[in-house]
Amino acid sequence: MLKIWGRLNSVNVEKVVWCALELGLPFERIDAGGAFGVVGTPEFRAMNPCGRVPVIEDDGFVLWESNAIVRYLAARHGSGTLMPLDPHARADAERWMDFQLGTVAPLLSPVFRGLVRTAPEARDMTSIARAFDELKEVFVVADGALVGRTHLVGDRFTMADIPLGAAAHRWFNLPLDGLPLERPPLPRLAAWHGRLKLRPAAAQLMTTPLT
Ligand SMILES: N[C@@H](CCC(=O)N[C@@H](CS)C(=O)NCC(=O)O)C(=O)O
Incomplete structure (x- = not known):
């Protein structure tokens, strides 16, 4: 059976679990990372020398890097559904996955960590505000x-929607009350996020408050 290592409050683990749920795959998830530790053990490092989650093991095949895992599961179990067959549609889907990891994540991570996992008195609001401003432009592009x-690739759900959907869920739920940070209007992105949340697989994961 597919094994997934990683704590559920990691956005990268969330993508993999969401993908497995969409595909109806049976899996076992083992808490790892953050307060759960595990990632420093020799056994874990043998699977992922970076000591990061998520990691999967599938029929003896070990893989880390969340979007690579989503691509792998989609190719193996969702060819023609989550993984588009047409080369243009597939490249389009992969582009949005790379956009999430390469452009959104480096900005969203410090904002999320600063606002959700850092006490107000310890926050570096200047850095958070700078990343937030850049993030606004990035989400305007997605909108x-x-x-x-x-959906991101035409009119059906594909693997493209998973990484950016998980990121958008965080974006729309950042605790901004009382802070000089304001999201721009993003009507299409908000409607798409609403559609994703209606999916039974996503509904299990897109829970608030963020932790
Ligand atoms: N690019 C990697 C990033 C992996 C990563 O940084 N994971 C974080 C959680 S989101 C982690 O393992 N942090 C250390 C920990 O949880 O102990 C991926 O997408 O899988």
Whole structure:
């Protein structure tokens, strides 16, 4: 059976669990990372020398890097559904996955950690505000990509929606009350996030408050 190592409050673990649930795959999840530790053990480092979650083991095949795992599971179990067959649609999907990891995550991570996991008196609000401002522009790009379509790649759910969907869930639930930070209007992104939350697999994971 598929094994997934990682704590559920990690956005990267969430992507993998969401993908497995979408595909209806039976899996065992083992808490690891953060307060659970495990990632420093020799056994874990033998699987992922970076000591990061998520990691999967599937029929003896070990893989780390969340988006690579989503691609692998989609290729193995969701060819033609989560993984588009048409090369253009597939490249389009992969582009949005790379966009999440390469452009969104480096900005969202410090904002999320600063606002959700750091006590107010310990926050570096200047750095948080700078990353937040850049993040606004990045999510405006994603909002624009959703003009005239219900999902990132055409009108059906694909693997592309998982990484950016998990990131958007955090974005829309950042605790901004009382802070000089304001989200721009993102009507298409908000509607898409609403559609994703209606999916039974996503509903299990997109819980608030964020931790
Ligand atoms: N690019 C990697 C990043 C992995 C990563 O940084 N994971 C974080 C959790 S989101 C982690 O393992 N942090 C250390 C820990 O949880 O102990 C991926 O997408 O899988």
